[in-house]
Amino acid sequence: MILRIKCCRDLAFFLPRIHRHRRFDYHLTRRANLKDIIESIGVPHTEVGHIRINHSLPAGFDYIPKTAIQLDVKAVKAPTDYTRPSLLRSETLETLSFVADVNVIKLGRLMILLGFDVCYSKGYSDRSIADLAHREKRIVLTRDTALLKRNRIVFARRLRANHPYDQLKETVEFFNLKPRIRFFSRCTLCNAGLNRVDKDAILDRLEPKTKKYYHTFYQCPECTRVFWCGSHIEHMRSAFERLGVLE
Ligand SMILES: [Zn+2]
Structure with missing residues (x-):
């Protein structure tokens, strides 16, 4: 049985050159669902946003072709919204x-x-x-x-x-x-949220210059490491601004 498959431009990344930007024949010689078929051509299921059969019917990953069909496979579109269920993903995310x-x-x-x-x-x-x-x-x-x-x-x-x-x-x-984005709100070692801490409480852990020039401090509840908005953090903030992810 032959399936005629076309993947959208955003999925070309996963395909061998010969299958990019065109419809191609896929010889199905076994009982397989669409997830298996699409992954066997190189596209992981997590990258698939929509599947259409014969240019009309939307299909899920569990669909098992029983006759020759045309398949159109579209990528998950950015920006994604995983808080809503879809035909391909009934599960949703409340937090990211x-x-x-x-x-x-x-x-x-x-x-x-x-x-x-x-x-x-x-x-x-x-x-x-x-x-x-x-x-x-x-x-x-x-x-x-x-x-x-x-x-x-x-x-x-x-x-x-x-x-x-x-x-x-x-x-x-x-x-x-x-x-x-909540810049500088987590410990980069533990991934735990940072808490404000009184300078007096951690004074003995600070270098003289830090003691002199900085007044706001944060502490990781997991590793107890102390953080402040020093030159490294300011450097990172500038890098993120140049990248366009921080305003
Ligand atoms: Zn930590």
Whole structure:
């Protein structure tokens, strides 16, 4: 049985060159649902926003073709809204939290600095990322396409950009994160929200110059590290402003 498949421009990234920007034949020789078929041509299910059969009927991932059909596969469109259910994803997200794969740890740290709840660890396996995403309803950020073919992962972005700052811009735009940015509100080591702390309470932990020039301090409730808006933080703020993610 032959399926005639066309993927939209945004999904060309995942396809072999010969299948990009055109309809191509797919020889289906087994019983398979649309998720399996689409992933077998290279596109992870997390990147798919709509599927249409014969130019009209919307279909879900579970649909099993029984006759020759035409398939049109469209990408998840930016900015995404995962707070509403869709035919492909009945599950929804009330809050946006993330898990960063080991190949985008720098992106994870930058996002925490912008105030987002992001778990990351060099020790994460593909399986532990999928489990964490499933258990805590986290969006997976990765550059590993194969990881996103796991059933347990529902929400994700396969980053196209190589550089962490470009990846950050891509993520902020894709998930429409600008209104949710709370710069310098989390510990970049633990991902915990920072609390204001009295200068007097941590005075003995400060260097003389810090003591002299800074008056507002924050503390991580997990690791007890003390933070202040020093030159490093100001440098990061400027970098985010130049990137256009901070106003
Ligand atoms: Zn901490």
